[in-house]
Amino acid sequence: MSDYYVYVYIDPRNNEEFYYGKGKNSRKDAHLDDTSDSPKTNQISDIKREGLNPIIRVIARGLSGEEALLVEKTLLWKLGKWTTNISKGSFSNRFRPQNTMHKELPGFDYRNGIYYYNVGEGPHRNWNDYYKYGFISAGQGSRWREAMLGFYPSDIVVAYLKRRGFVGIGRIQTKAKMIREVIIQGKPLLSLPLKCEHMDENCDNPIRSEYVCKIKWLRKLKREDAKWKSNANLYTTQLVRASLEGQPTTLNFLQRAFRINVNNLI
Numbered sequence: 001m002s003d004y005y006v007y008v009y010i011d012p013r014n015n016e017e018f019y020y021g022k023g024k025n026s027r028k029d030a031h032l033d034d035t036s037d038s039p040k041t042n043q044i045s046d047i048k049r050e051g052l053n054p055i056i057r058v059i060a061r062g063l064s065g066e067e068a069l070l071v072e073k074t075l076l077w078k079l080g081k082w083t084t085n086i087s088k089g090s091f092s093n094r095f096r097p098q099n100t101m102h103k104e105l106p107g108f109d110y111r112n113g114i115y116y117y118n119v120g121e122g123p124h125r126n127w128n129d130y131y132k133y134g135f136i137s138a139g140q141g142s143r144w145r146e147a148m149l150g151f152y153p154s155d156i157v158v159a160y161l162k163r164r165g166f167v168g169i170g171r172i173q174t175k176a177k178m179i180r181e182v183i184i185q186g187k188p189l190l191s192l193p194l195k196c197e198h199m200d201e202n203c204d205n206p207i208r209s210e211y212v213c214k215i216k217w218l219r220k221l222k223r224e225d226a227k228w229k230s231n232a233n234l235y236t237t238q239l240v241r242a243s244l245e246g247q248p249t250t251l252n253f254l255q256r257a258f259r260i261n262v263n264n265l266i
Contacts, residue, residue: 003061004068006075009040010055011047018043020059020075022068028056106154112266114156114251116235116242119167124210126196127161131168131220133184133192138240139210140202147240148176148211156265157215158244158254160236165228168220169258171265176211179203184214218265219258227257 007028009019019040021028032053034041047054060071106112117136119127130136136157138144151157151172159168180203182189189212190200202208221227228234235242235250244251251262 004063004065005058005061006063006068006071007056007058008075009044010057011043012052012055013047013050015055017079018054020072020079022063022072028058104152106152110152112152112154112156114244114262114266115151115158116237116239116244116247116250117157117159118236118238118240119159119161120240121161123198124196124201125199126194127159127167127223128195129199130159130215131217131222133189133194134170134173134217135182135184135189135212135214136170137179137199137210137212139179140208142207144240145176145207145209145211148213150241151176151213154266156262158262161223161226164223165226166254166257167223167226168217169254169260169262169265170215170217170220173214173216176213178206179210179212182212182214219260227254229253 004022004024005028006020006022008017009021009031010017019031021031023030031040031044034044044054059075060068063071104110119125119130119136120138121127124140125137136148136159138148153172153174155172157168157170157172158166159170161167179189179199184192190203199210201210203210232253233249234253235244235247254260255262
């Protein structure tokens with residue numbers, strides 16, 4: 001075999017795969033004479049003591065070196081902790097970590113972004129509370145709940161306060177939860193002395209409850225210090241959440257006003 005191939009070692013006692021590798025020519029047979037102390041050689045020795053030999057099979061052939069590495073890593077990832085391979089294989093940083101199927105991961109299930117967030121002050125929201133306790137919220141209906149559920153940990157949020165301007169830039173810390181489930185400073189959020197007195201309205205209703213994301217403010221301003229420039233084509237919207245990735249004018253303004261490289265935060 002002049003091209004690269006990927007092979008597997010199978011234990012004939014239970015037909016379970018225990019080692020994957022790549023190589024050329026007779027590489028697949030070289031492990032049979034390996035005398036090093038490793039999980040792979042120990043299992044081969046155990047098989048031989050039973051009067052048997054491991055089953056060796058080529059899985060993919062006619063590959064370039066890079067293709068072989070990728071196929072090998074795919075198989076290693078699939079077998080997970082049961083493989084005797086010591087090395088995790090090439091391309092490891094491009095594969096989802098093992099045992100993470102139960103949660104969403106950045107770069108795999110979503111891509112972090114830079115978002116405009118409309119504070120939308122009113123009976124259920126107040127910038128003073130967000131500023132003091134490190135959170136943002138929206139709710140009282142499915143449309144606003146869904147907007148909050150669209151934020152992911154590590155998203156960058158730029159907070160806008162109507163008739164004032166931009167008042168903060170922060171990094172999302174948690175997925176949105178119903179307000180009654182949120183703990184801040186070791187206490188239920190609703191037990192804190194909030195400026196907004198009606199955040200608990202509909203707190204037991206999963207559709208109409210206020211939904212909260214914790215946030216780490218990288219820059220935050222009092223409302224009277226909000227950053228704004230009239231007639232500068234800065235982006236605003238009545239939506240709770242909107243992407244700023246297609247708004248270079250606004251991003252450039254924010255970088256100057258807050259003295260922070262917004263693009264490098266992702």
